[in-house]
Amino acid sequence: MGKLLSVLVTHQAGVVNVKKYVVDLSEEERERLEAITTKGTSKARRLRRAHILLLADEGLLDREIARAINAAMTTVERTRKRFVEEGLEAALAERSRPGARRKLDGHQEAYLVALACSDPPEGKKRWRSMQLLADRLVEIGMVEEISDETVRRMLKKGTSSRG
Numbered sequence: 001m002g003k004l005l006s007v008l009v010t011h012q013a014g015v016v017n018v019k020k021y022v023v024d025l026s027e028e029e030r031e032r033l034e035a036i037t038t039k040g041t042s043k044a045r046r047l048r049r050a051h052i053l054l055l056a057d058e059g060l061l062d063r064e065i066a067r068a069i070n071a072a073m074t075t076v077e078r079t080r081k082r083f084v085e086e087g088l089e090a091a092l093a094e095r096s097r098p099g100a101r102r103k104l105d106g107h108q109e110a111y112l113v114a115l116a117c118s119d120p121p122e123g124k125k126r127w128r129s130m131q132l133l134a135d136r137l138v139e140i141g142m143v144e145e146i147s148d149e150t151v152r153r154m155l156k157k158g159t160s161s162r163g
Contacts, residue, residue, distance in 0.1 A: 021077075021084040023056035029088050030057065036092075049092050052079045103150045108142055112151065113158055130155075 025033070036042050036050040048071060055065045062076040083091035104112065116133055120126045127133055130148035137143050137151070 021080045023053055023080055023083055025053065025057040030054070032088070043094075045094065046092050048075070049079045052076050053083055053088075053091060056080050056083075103146060104143070104154060108137075109154055109158070111142060112137065112154055116155055 130151040
């Protein structure tokens with residue numbers, strides 16, 4: 001397991017490089033990571049994280065690791081930190097990605113469906129576009145703003161027909 005330390009690494013051109021999270025692999029962890037990198041059956045992100053940990057254990061700086069495996073510095077930093085704080089499995093594993101927050105709550109979605117099924121605006125035979133529905137939701141104050149694409153996705157999710 002890694003160590004949470006502040007260690008002076010180098011002093012170049014007036015810049016001090018400090019490693020806060022030091023990767024110190026056990027023999028078992030090293031063997032496991034080497035197996036991941038040589039088998040070729042792991043997912044790309046897991047494989048990249050294994051390479052990061054192996055290179056970090058060799059003492060390379062984050063920017064050197066990032067350059068060597070063509071990764072972002074933040075990826076290297078985050079992987080090193082997760083290893084030190086949470087262990088090998090957490091450093092290799094994917095975290096859930098919750099995505100963006102919902103644009104409409106259940107009440108607003110129900111209103112949108114009811115609106116789409118209601119009589120169209122004056123002078124229209126039917127709700128011809130998602131933009132008309134989006135504009136109406138804003139007009140009545142249901143939401144501050146909403147795109148026609150969000151309206152389309154909400155209606156498609158409920159398999160509503162606009163008539």
